[in-house]
Amino acid sequence: MTTILIRADATPSMGTGHVMRCLAVAEALVELGAAPRFAAVDLPPALTQRLAAAGFTVDALPGPAATGTDAQALADLARETGAGAVILDGYHFLEPYRAALATRGQPVMAFDDGPGTRPLHASLVVNPGAVIDATAYGTANPDAALLLGPAYAPLRAEFRRARGAALPPLDQRRRLLLTFGGTDPAGLTLPCLKRLAPALPEVGLDVVVGGSNPNTACIQAAGARHPNVTVHVETPRMAELMRDAGLALSAAGNTLGELACLAVPTLLVVVVDNQVSSAGAVAAAGKAQVIDARGIISGGADKAAVADRTVNATLALWADAQARANLSLAIARSDDGQAVDGQGAVRIAKALLSLAM
Incomplete structure (x- = not known):
């Protein structure tokens, strides 16, 4: 069973969206036979309880978030758990953090909501937005597989x-x-x-x-x-x-x-x-x-x-x-390439598992 480590945080200013879309992918990973687990520095008790109630392990990492201390602890956890891949979701993870994580050996999947112009140091990049510059993503991340557009909107199983x-x-x-x-x-x-x-x-x-x-x-x-x-x-x-x-x-x-x-x-x-x-x-x-x-x-x-x-x-x-x-x-139109059919999380999970170690 492949372990997938999911790194995301939630704070009052950041919101809970990063963790919740990772939860959608985690549910799909379980359906496909993988073993996802979460790792966080900042996570409200209510959200920790929700993840635990859904059956997911939540590992607390030392902070501050998105620092070298955090990155080293995440790398150590990935090694200890034998993680086959890491999911990274958060605007606060800047390039030094991402670059350091990419050198650790496991494939990294990065969620992104930006214009696609920054290097994400990831093997798989996901942006489910409606307006995306695929050329920019390809230029900034030439070695990454790209999952772009609403077909990859990660929705939880209840929506499917x-x-x-x-x-x-x-x-x-x-x-x-x-x-x-x-x-x-x-x-x-x-x-x-x-x-x-x-x-x-x-x-x-x-x-x-x-x-x-x-x-x-x-x-x-x-x-x-x-x-x-x-x-x-x-x-x-x-x-x-x-x-x-x-x-x-x-x-x-x-x-x-x-x-x-x-x-x-x-x-x-x-x-x-x-x-x-x-x-x-x-x-x-x-x-x-x-x-x-x-x-x-x-x-x-x-x-x-x-x-x-x-x-x-x-x-x-x-x-x-x-x-x-x-x-x-x-x-609800499905003829314009912008439809959200609820299968995005499953598509992401399958693509990630195809890259996992």
Whole structure:
């Protein structure tokens, strides 16, 4: 049985997306007979517990993260466990760290969300974004196998199962999904909940937060004031919530692939620069509506004003059933090379195992 070592972190500012997409690949690796395990310096207790509950070993590495100390500990762990390959996912792993890891012998798979212009020192590079410069990736990483585009969106097994079942008709879905990621670094969940819940009293509002969200208690308290609100903390039922949603208000991160897989009409909120290209591409193709809220994390944008603008757009889209139907049909298209079919994690796992020692 091949051991695959997965190196990823999660913090309030970084979010949980790196770990969660690695979890999707880990699930697929298990299905293919491999033995993945996680290694982290920074990992919230709630996420550690989630990985453990899913059956994965989580090894704590000495910090600070992405330093020489971390890299040496990871190399030692790879040797001790006989790892056949290493998965690396995180913007904080800079070139010296990556170069050092590449000299240790095991093939390295790197997730990347950038423009493809930097050397990643990896045998396998994965970028599931909608807008990718394959030439740039090939130039910067000439020896790497490249898995590029939405076909490689790494979705957890629950989404593959949900896509295989019949979806409820859109006009029968009277629930709205609000999700801004595991940690919601922009802090938009609470103000949007407070505005949406009283504005749509007859609509069920499913609010999803990660266990490491610093505002979880306040969000739960606000939700408890409205009978139409259900707050889900670290939910294992995300695919089910999406299947039931007539509209999703979401951060423009990894969740975009999950929503696309289930053809959920979506209003995306962009909060960081690396979300712009993919969100812009799906908006240009009529597959989602997008609000640009960059600057909110740094304080350059007023949170209340962003929340007002976001909620107003959400209410307008909820009231326009035809617009939501058009979004759902567009994002479900399979003839444009941008479809997310839920099999991305399996494709990644197979490619990685073909390279593993």
